Amino acid sequence: MSYDVDVVVAGGGPTGLMLACELRLGGASVVVMERLTEMDPTIKAGSLNTPSVEALYRRGMMPDLQEAQEGNLQQFAAFMRQRSPGGEPAKAPPRFAGHFAGIMLSADLLDPSDPELTGHGPADLIGMVTQQQLETILADRAAKLGVEVRRGVELTGLEADADGVTVTTSGERIRGRWLVGCDGGRSAVRKLAGFDFPGTDPEIDAHQAMVEMEGSEALETGWHATATGVYAHGPVPGRVLTVEFGGVPADRDGAITAEELQASIRNVSGTEVVVTGVKTATRFTDNARQATTYRLGRVLLAGDAAHVHSPFGGQGLNLGIGDAANLGWKLAATVLGWAPEGLLDTYTTERHPIGAWVLDWTRAQVALMRPDPRARALREVVTDLTRTVTGTTYFAKKISGVWQRYDLHGDHPLVGASAPDFELADGTRLADHLHEGRALLLDPSGRLRALAGGYGDRIKVITAAVLDETGPAGLLVRPDGFVAWAADTADTADTADTPDTADTPDTADAPDTAGADPGSLEAALSTWLGAPAVAPLA
The missing domain is CATH 3.50.50.60 (FAD/NAD(P)-binding domain)
Incomplete structure (x- = not known):
């Protein structure tokens, strides 16, 4: 087809x-x-x-x-x-x-x-x-x-x-x-x-607008609750927002006039402002x-x-x-x-x-x-x-929104969280390596990259050390920037070749690399990146 x-x-x-x-x-x-x-x-x-x-x-x-x-x-x-x-x-x-x-x-x-x-x-x-x-x-x-x-x-x-x-x-x-x-x-x-x-059905009639008005000095800056609702003024000249509880608007799509906005501002704020012009305006409710x-x-x-x-x-x-x-x-x-x-x-x-x-x-x-x-x-x-x-x-x-995370079923506290923007020893930050929209394997020891070898351009491997001494020894980041796997130690010597000396980064200051479970990384790779295109490096 x-x-x-x-x-x-x-x-x-x-x-x-x-x-x-x-x-x-x-x-x-x-x-x-x-x-x-x-x-x-x-x-x-x-x-x-x-x-x-x-x-x-x-x-x-x-x-x-x-x-x-x-x-x-x-x-x-x-x-x-x-x-x-x-x-x-x-x-x-x-x-x-x-x-x-x-x-x-x-x-x-x-x-x-x-x-x-x-x-x-x-x-x-x-x-x-x-x-x-x-x-x-x-x-x-x-x-x-x-x-x-x-x-x-x-x-x-x-x-x-x-x-x-x-x-x-x-x-x-x-x-x-x-x-x-x-x-x-x-x-x-x-x-x-x-x-x-x-x-749930709506109960408010609210407006947000950019207007020209006289008497705005009577409006307090910021958000304010009054006897008839809530209004906001600022943070830029002419911006006003009103919330009234007299019922939802009969016509959501009709033109919003200066008179309508003026009446709403006066009702909620108790001031006598005069709206002389409307640059942009919208009605909204709390339909959820x-x-x-x-x-x-x-x-x-x-x-x-x-x-x-x-x-x-x-x-x-x-x-x-x-x-x-x-x-x-x-x-x-x-x-x-x-x-x-x-x-x-x-x-x-x-x-x-x-x-x-x-x-x-x-x-x-x-x-x-x-x-x-x-x-x-x-x-x-x-x-x-x-x-x-x-x-x-x-x-x-x-x-x-810093609380947001996904339940990705990992034991490490970083798994499911948005990846911290670690500073790296090569002068870059973690986010610099996500521009291409690929998954990212942070591998300061150089011992994990063999497991990612079969995934080709689905993943990028970086071996720069994390400057934060509390940072992980290994980190798999999904293309959307959320952590899929992390470990505080990263030893895969039993399952992957030790890289050649010429290709091995200086890991003198890297975290201890004893005792990681390579299977968990393999599982994370297959869970989020599927089957490798070619067999992992021997």
């Missing part, structure tokens, strides 16, 4: 573009179909969490993220100057660590000794990047990788069978081996393919739903197509990037034919629990935003918790 492409991706937002880049990096052909003719300028997510930054950093996009953040920090500085009568803020604001239900967290209360807050390298320094900026970065990367993005093309039908999916669009029919719906919360792919999508599985045969879902929820806590964009990073290499491996049995099913197994957690995390925030006396009493209790080191550290770790 002939195919037009290996994978059809419906949706050209950040999730779809990230997935397409990962697929191309893995060797699959891909076409992205996007209904819009150009990027949606509507104000959306404004920050990235640690797993998202790590995923992008590992693909070489750190300079682009740094440039985007620098521009946003300059806008924030301008906003603070605008808020000060003298043109300069009276004092520097507390370092921001996120918010929970609009309860601001201060990074000054974080516990610096918490191990989950360390080891992320340069990814720790990035966060303030908007959805549109990320989409631009990913679109540029997709073009460089040769991804075909067809804009102004809407998916109108699909026919899935055991061998592939035929997609009907507004202008043609495309035959692909696989179809992935990254087409948002109202996903046509999800509906046409018949995915179950249970969840999740597909029961992310795969039905040859059709998969990622991003908002797989799960919808309110944007509180900045989890939605990041959840989609995580989906794409997890799925991309697995689907590419399946297309190329080297994926071990069941690899693609681990996408749902690993990502569904994180999506379920995000839905509950956002539901809890809505509960704390309610203006009724019981919710406000509970809000005071949570506010007191956030004023402690333990409380702030807990909430910040959840918001930042």
